[in-house]
Amino acid sequence: MDSATSQITGGFQSNKLVQAWLVLVLAVVFGISLAGVQLVLGPIIEKNKMNETLEKVPELVLGKDLAAKMAGENQVLEITPNHVMVENAGRSKFYSVYEASYQGDRKGWVVKNKGRGYADTIELLVGFSPDFSSITGLFVLDQKETPGLGNKIIFEKWRNQFINAPTDKPLVVVKTGSTRPEEIDAVTGATISSKSVTVLINSVISDLKEPLTAAPNEAGKEDKDNG
């Protein structure tokens, strides 16, 4: 009885597999073509992301007007990308740090950080002055916040509040009417999105301020932060 049942199901299953030959063949063919597509397009996509970051560095470090002026005079900032590892509560975290300099003079830093927003991950670029004492710019690389509310964090008007904010005190989000430089007005109806942004910036400051300012000549090189 048992063996008869298993024979039936066995024959049935193999029969199903035979029936599914088209699905299997298609899966293999499509899989190979997708791998090909990824091989060709993957590097281009990575380059797009990198380009966007590098494009934003001058503006974030120098401010929009000066960056436009420099571009107009064909002066180009040298941008050195680095990875900095920070040990925090037993866990190590990697930051992409871009050091911008012009004719050997350091003009500032841009740090990439990402973390939880209201809807999905928010990815930011934050610009800092050469001595890391104040914020010089903010750009949102990626976000999926609520359209019309939380996604206003991408607008220049809101981001400009961060320019010249000091790094000696953590940034605080207030509902409206910020009076002190470290206070940031929340986007109306999107307090969580606004807070997520300041949390991300605060963690950059607390993690990187010391390592990057500790070694003024060669800061930003890997494992500099550990010693």
Add this chain to the structure above:
Amino acid sequence: MADQPTALERFIQGVLPENPVYRQLLGLCPTLAVTNSLTAAVTMAGAVGFVLLCANVIISLIRNLLKPHLRIVVFTLTIATFVTIADRLLAAYLYQMSKTLGPYIPLIIVNCIIICRCEVVASKQGPVAAASDAIGQSLGFGLALASIAVIREILGTGALFGIRVLPTVWPDWVIMGLPPGAFLTFGILLGVVNWFTDRRKAA
């Protein structure tokens, strides 16, 4: 196959008489979600068109090999492949737009228009009819998306294609860019389309 519509009929039907959005009420997720700007709507329609055309032609070519109980698996597999290709292409060549559309490109996989056309046309008719059906349906989908996006973008931001068209005294109706604006616009347009259809039938 004599009772099946010809390639030309398939094409014409897709644009207006059997418009996927206004007459079949299919593919409403992107219709409501990405129509807050015209550029996004046009790109979405283009991506859906690409996937629909490729999937329809492939399914039509292998239609005699399909087993009835496995056909949906084959449809989904084919659609998912072309959606992934479309998603990668957008990220590589229209990077900003791919960021704007976000998750809605991968979601084309579950767009009912495509699976419906594979089932109704591609699994029964030859590649020419399937291709012209795909183009007709995509045009119809594109027109529907554009009609909603034009209204929403103008009322919501006072601009079209990102260029200001209304005088700056216009108080931008933020709600038009939000989900309620999508439902309102779509509902009203759908009512208008139905009203016209009824009137034409009565006449």
